[in-house]
Amino acid sequence: MNTQALAVHDNGPEGVYLRGSGAAREWWRVSLSERAHMFRIEHGHGAAGSGAVDIDTVVDLDNLEAKLLKWRREGFVSEAGREDEARAVAAGSRFAVELERAVELQREANRPVLPEAVRIGNVAMPPAPESTPSALVPRINDAYLFTARADDIALDIVENRRVMLIGHTGSGKTSFIEQVAARTGHGVLRANMNGQTTIGDFVGFWTVKGGETVWVDGVLPVAMREGYWLIIDELDFAEPSILAVLTAVLEPNGRLLLKERGNEIVEPHPSFRLFATANAAGAMSAYRHLYQGANLLNEAFLDRWRVYLFDYLSKEEEAEVLRRTLPALTPSIAQTLAGIAADCRAAFAREDLASTFSTRRLIDWAELMLRTGDVERAAGPAIYAKVSAEDAALIRSIIRHHAIFDAGDGASG
Ligand SMILES: Nc1ncnc2c1ncn2[C@@H]1O[C@H](COP(=O)(O)OP(=O)(O)O)[C@@H](O)[C@H]1O
Numbered sequence: 036m037n038t039q040a041l042a043v044h045d046n047g048p049e050g051v052y053l054r055g056s057g058a059a060r061e062w063w064r065v066s067l068s069e070r071a072h073m074f075r076i077e078h079g080h081g082a083a084g085s086g087a088v089d090i091d092t093v094v095d096l097d098n099l100e101a102k103l104l105k106w107r108r109e110g111f112v113s114e115a116g117r118e119d120e121a122r123a124v125a126a127g128s129r130f131a132v133e134l135e136r137a138v139e140l141q142r143e144a145n146r147p148v149l150p151e152a153v154r155i156g157n158v159a160m161p162p163a164p165e166s167t168p169s170a171l172v173p174r175i176n177d178a179y180l181f182t183a184r185a186d187d188i189a190l191d192i193v194e195n196r197r198v199m200l201i202g203h204t205g206s207g208k209t210s211f212i213e214q215v216a217a218r219t220g221h222g223v224l225r226a227n228m229n230g231q232t233t234i235g236d237f238v239g240f241w242t243v244k245g246g247e248t249v250w251v252d253g254v255l256p257v258a259m260r261e262g263y264w265l266i267i268d269e270l271d272f273a274e275p276s277i278l279a280v281l282t283a284v285l286e287p288n289g290r291l292l293l294k295e296r297g298n299e300i301v302e303p304h305p306s307f308r309l310f311a312t313a314n315a316a317g318a319m320s321a322y323r324h325l326y327q328g329a330n331l332l333n334e335a336f337l338d339r340w341r342v343y344l345f346d347y348l349s350k351e352e353e354a355e356v357l358r359r360t361l362p363a364l365t366p367s368i369a370q371t372l373a374g375i376a377a378d379c380r381a382a383f384a385r386e387d388l389a390s391t392f393s394t395r396r397l398i399d400w401a402e403l404m405l406r407t408g409d410v411e412r413a414a415g416p417a418i419y420a421k422v423s424a425e426d427a428a429l430i431r432s433i434i435r436h437h438a439i440f441d442a443g444d445g446a447s448g
């Protein structure tokens with residue numbers, strides 16, 4: 036109804052009806068008359084109630100309704116209606132804002148939950164195939180310390196480069212790859228070339244099962260097909276036949292030819308990665324005499340890899356690893372122990388010691404020390420019993436030196 040459209044409020048037709056603004060403002064005021072069922076209507080200009088009233092009369096309801104209709108056509112709007120409208124507009128925009136927020140929340144809720152890109156250093160790593168069996172994913176070692184070199188190697192992994200880590204035993208080569216895999220959820224297979232892995236283990240072999248001759252894939256084709264990471268440990272001890280098979284696979288997307296299986300071709304899964312560790316290859320070949328039986332890997336072969344030299348951690352880094360692994364250790368004890376390890380390695384480099392001092396050995400010794408409360412007693416099974424009597428004597432004197440003079444830098448060496 037028209038009156039309703041004009042008088043939005045529900046208190047009847049009484050009220051002020053306005054047109055225009057400022058000096059051009061014009062109004063009608065409707066109020067109840069003293070006479071029953073009659074309405075007083077007034078007309079004026081300017082603010083309602085302040086300006087002179089030029090029309091002031093009394094009408095009945097029928098008459099009033101006709102007037103309300105006319106005013107509406109002329110552009111008058113009830114003041115209450117205007118306020119309601121303003122409120123509606125304000126409420127409307129608030130609603131719109133809230134609706135927008137609600138839509139955003141709903142979208143958020145509907146968004147598939149993607150795993151956050153795992154970062155190693157500053158590098159976002161590719162996710163593992165969903166089918167990766169969790170038993171093959173190494174466990175995260177929270178104490179593992181990624182040093183500055185991690186970024187470059189992580190990028191190589193992203194770019195699908197073949198990565199070889201060379202360095203003394205226990206410098207963290209294998210665990211580096213395992214810890215990257217652990218954090219990115221990749222499955223890892225390992226093949227140790229130091230006397231344990233045959234070409235059959237590596238590539239595969241035919242066998243008889245239940246009267247039938249069946250082919251069993253070796254670690255290389257399994258990793259290639261399933262998209263696992265394969266770590267070839269101590270590659271410088273590998274048989275020539277294994278190195279020959281490897282060479283073909285070393286190209287990015289290099290395929291494996293299984294001659295034994297009628298020249299079946301194994302395509303690499305996009306997640307497949309190949310790693311090697313070596314003690315005495317390349318820049319480490321000066322130490323070949325320490326790693327009996329290590330073969331010299333030729334340069335053409337090495338050129339197919341990105342080769343990283345893994346030194347032992349610095350004294351500060353190693354003290355931090357000790358503290359992270361064994362939070363009960365005080366900073367000064369961790370410093371002292373890291374200093375002892377550093378001195379033993381220096382003696383090893385000078386060939387005063389025949390055995391090196393790995394991070395693994397250091398952690399083990401510290402762990403035993405926390406159990407026994409006795410430096411010497413802990414050193415027995417962790418160090419002395421593993422080395423020659425001469426080495427044990429020299430290591431003992433290095434330990435005494437540090438234990439007596441404590442962690443101060445001047446005490447080392
Ligand atoms: N950066 C590191 N952070 C924490 N622990 C380390 C680190 N590097 C080496 N370690 C410790 O030393 C142990 C031996 O390392 P590993 O990777 O097996 O050496 P490698 O393969 O060079 O012989 C690891 O299990 C780990 O406990």
Ligand SMILES: [Mg+2]
Pocket residue numbers: 205208209210268312
């Ligand atoms: Mg290793």
